[in-house]
Every structure is written in structure tokens, then in C-alpha cells.
Amino acid sequence: MKLIFIHGHIPQGYEALELKKRWTDALKIGLSRSGLSLPLDKNDIIFSYYGQELGALATSANWALEQTVKESNISLRTETRIIHDFLLEVSKNAGLDIELIASRNGISLIHRSYLNWTWVRLLLETLDKHAVWSQLSIRRMTYEIYCYLSNPVFRDAVHDVVLNQMDREPAVIVSHGLGSIVAYHALLKNPQLQISRHFSLGNPMGLQAVSASLEPIRFASSLKGDWINYYDHRDPIALNEISGADRQTESQISNHGGTYTRTENHHDIGGYLNNQHIAREIYDALTHSAPRSSSNHIQHLKFWAIISPSFSFMGELELFGCIFSFF
Structure with a gap:
């Protein structure tokens, strides 16, 4: 199983290796809060970097x-x-x-x-x-x-870069911001991919201004499992749920809003990935752990969404040095 990170907006000057390390380190912090470690080798983590295409716009x-x-x-x-x-x-x-x-x-x-x-x-x-x-x-x-939503030339250029870094091996996708829209299109257009689960974090597809350009939102045949969408209630880029269903499988997007990020900027990818619950769900997807029942899953999610801002003393010093903002 591979883990694929797909970024969105990034600060100027950040390169692929540095961003991959930041994302990976944030996920490790989240896992450490459950006493877990990253269950795969660093070579099995793919960071789909299209920063040069974004840099040309910047x-x-x-x-x-x-x-x-x-x-x-x-x-x-x-x-x-x-x-x-x-x-x-x-x-x-x-x-x-x-x-x-x-x-x-x-x-x-x-x-x-x-x-x-x-x-x-x-x-x-x-x-x-x-x-x-x-x-x-x-x-x-x-x-x-x-540009991504209105310019097909730019959109195709981004897709080409992202897809060139992916293969047909089973994988879990974690996307953020604009990267969630990129992942959505990439999965739709490439049925040969084998994606077991897609976690979208801080996803702007719930904004009417964005979803109007994407409707109807559909499930891709390359997505074999769940699409789980997390959004912090204080993240203005991703405040709304995403609606969409697959008529053939009757699958639904699993939206989970709550208080997840402890970073000053609530759209920060670090704030999402170092959240204990989100990190644990990614771990379960990578290790094929048995999914929780729907009711237990929702109750577990609500519990951690409520207490995670205050249940933070352990590891707080570690987190202090890792507050950053990248997209």
C-alpha cells in the first residue's frame, strides 16, 4: 500500500522534498498521540508536486x-x-x-x-x-x-504532472485545498488507478463558487473505498459539506466537520494531519484495519472533534515547533 499526498496552494520557495517532509512529520505527530508510528517506508510515500505549475502563476x-x-x-x-x-x-x-x-x-x-x-x-x-x-x-x-477551474490547458498540465508520479499500485490519497479538486479530477479521468480510500482535508469543493464548476460531483471508478472529507469549522476555505453520490453504488461522501486544527491558521495542512483522529483514520486505511461501524465511527469522530483542542498537553512541546502553513 502506498500513501499519496496531493497538495494545494503552497508558499513560494518550497520544494517537493521539503513539503513532503513537512506533511510526513505532521502525520507522525498525529500518530504519536495514539502511540502509533508511520506504517510504511518513506519510499512508499508519494508527494505529487506540481509547484512549478503554480509558481508560473504566482x-x-x-x-x-x-x-x-x-x-x-x-x-x-x-x-x-x-x-x-x-x-x-x-x-x-x-x-x-x-x-x-x-x-x-x-x-x-x-x-x-x-x-x-x-x-x-x-x-x-x-x-x-x-x-x-x-x-x-x-x-x-x-x-x-x-485558473484551474476555467483554463483546461492549465488543468491538464497539472493533471499530467500529478499522474506521472502515480502508478497502478493500491494507494491511499490524502489531499488538501486545491489538491482535493485535483485528486477528484485525476480519479475521474483515470479508471486504471487503484485507490482504496481518499481523505480530503480543507477541501474547497463545498463552496458554491467552486462546486458550481464541478457539478454534478461523482464517484470515480478508480476509488474502490470511501471518500472521507474533513473540514474544520473555523476554516473559511472549507467550511461546507460536499454533496455527491454514485448512482451505481449508492456511495456517499462521508463529511466530518469539527474542531480539528490547533494551528493559528485553521486551513493549515499541519493542523489537519497532526490531529489524532484524522491521523488514526489514515493509519487504519494504510494497514487495512477493520472499519468501525457507522454509528461508532461517528461517535468516535465527534468525541475527538470536541476534546482534541483541550486534550493537547501531551506532545504540546513537540507540536510547538511544528506549527507551519503550507498548502
């Missing part, structure tokens, strides 16, 4: 966002609505008062449009000031998601 993200919105005001390109709707939804999830922001800046309801760069820029700047993003750039993340 150099022009600020300028490109502005130009894209301004040009859409002339050409009326409706796909640019993704940019506005994504920012508006994340702003609301982050607890921002949209009416107050608009009134303080003299922007009437009719001008709160995806075609108005002044309004879109105001959402960007307000989010940057309000939310704790650490090294996350909300501008870059917004542009990356927009």
Missing part, C-alpha cells in the same frame, strides 16, 4: 487578477464570476460583515459585481487584513483556483 497573480476582472468588464466573460463569488463566500465564512464593508467604502448594491475591480479588490484587501493566513496568499490562492 509571479503574475496580483496583476493577472486585476486584469482578468477589468477585461471581463469589457468582454463580459462570465467565468470570472468564480473570482468574485469565491472571495465573497470565503469572506462570509471568515465572519466579515459584507454590508458594513460596502457601506464604509461607499459601494452600493448594484456595484457589488464580479465585473467591478474596486469591489473585488476591497474583498481581497479586507480578507488579507482580517484572517490569519500565515504564509498563505489569498490573492494567489484565488487566482490558482480560478
Whole structure:
């Protein structure tokens, strides 16, 4: 069994080996809270890195966002609505008062449009000031998601890189952020893959602005087991459940919202992976441990979601040095 990590947004300057180590170390911390260790060799961990493709966007993200919105005001390109709707939804999830922001800046309801760069820029700047993003750039993340969902050339380039690092051996996928959308498409388009379980963490597919470009959300034939989606109730990028079903198997996406992350930035992959419950579920998937019954699984999940923020003294010093933000 192999473990495949698929990242999303990453801070500039991070390379594949460094990111793989950060993800692996975070998972090890989560496992140590259950007295467990990583049940596979480091060579069986695949980090599907497409950072160069994202890096090509990063150099022009600020300028490109502005130009894209301004040009859409002339050409009326409706796909640019993704940019506005994504920012508006994340702003609301982050607890921002949209009416107050608009009134303080003299922007009437009719001008709160995806075609108005002044309004879109105001959402960007307000989010940057309000939310704790650490090294996350909300501008870059917004542009990356927009390009992935609206540009098939960029999307195919990402898929090619990710798939070149995968094979037909049985594997468990752990994805994060944009990487969850990448994993979803990769599984749909490649039925030869043998994925026993998919864990999506901090997945933005629950946002209406994103899901509208993906509907209907389906199960891939390459996914042989469960799709388990974890989202922290304080993560504005992934606050909502994902709906979707496979008509043939009647499989459902297993959504689990709770208080999982103890990092300052609640979208942080480290915060998800070093969570005791999430790490244990990944361990069970890798070792083929017998799944819990549905009722026991849900009760166990709720228990750890409630107590994990306070049940943290053991290993806290170890965790202190490992708070980081990468996507």
C-alpha cells in the first residue's frame, strides 16, 4: 500500500522534498498521540508536486487578477464570476460583515459585481487584513483556483504532472485545498488507478463558487473505498459539506466537520494531519484495519472533534515547533 499526498496552494520557495517532509512529520505527530508510528517506508510515500505549475502563476497573480476582472468588464466573460463569488463566500465564512464593508467604502448594491475591480479588490484587501493566513496568499490562492477551474490547458498540465508520479499500485490519497479538486479530477479521468480510500482535508469543493464548476460531483471508478472529507469549522476555505453520490453504488461522501486544527491558521495542512483522529483514520486505511461501524465511527469522530483542542498537553512541546502553513 502506498500513501499519496496531493497538495494545494503552497508558499513560494518550497520544494517537493521539503513539503513532503513537512506533511510526513505532521502525520507522525498525529500518530504519536495514539502511540502509533508511520506504517510504511518513506519510499512508499508519494508527494505529487506540481509547484512549478503554480509558481508560473504566482509571479503574475496580483496583476493577472486585476486584469482578468477589468477585461471581463469589457468582454463580459462570465467565468470570472468564480473570482468574485469565491472571495465573497470565503469572506462570509471568515465572519466579515459584507454590508458594513460596502457601506464604509461607499459601494452600493448594484456595484457589488464580479465585473467591478474596486469591489473585488476591497474583498481581497479586507480578507488579507482580517484572517490569519500565515504564509498563505489569498490573492494567489484565488487566482490558482480560478485558473484551474476555467483554463483546461492549465488543468491538464497539472493533471499530467500529478499522474506521472502515480502508478497502478493500491494507494491511499490524502489531499488538501486545491489538491482535493485535483485528486477528484485525476480519479475521474483515470479508471486504471487503484485507490482504496481518499481523505480530503480543507477541501474547497463545498463552496458554491467552486462546486458550481464541478457539478454534478461523482464517484470515480478508480476509488474502490470511501471518500472521507474533513473540514474544520473555523476554516473559511472549507467550511461546507460536499454533496455527491454514485448512482451505481449508492456511495456517499462521508463529511466530518469539527474542531480539528490547533494551528493559528485553521486551513493549515499541519493542523489537519497532526490531529489524532484524522491521523488514526489514515493509519487504519494504510494497514487495512477493520472499519468501525457507522454509528461508532461517528461517535468516535465527534468525541475527538470536541476534546482534541483541550486534550493537547501531551506532545504540546513537540507540536510547538511544528506549527507551519503550507498548502
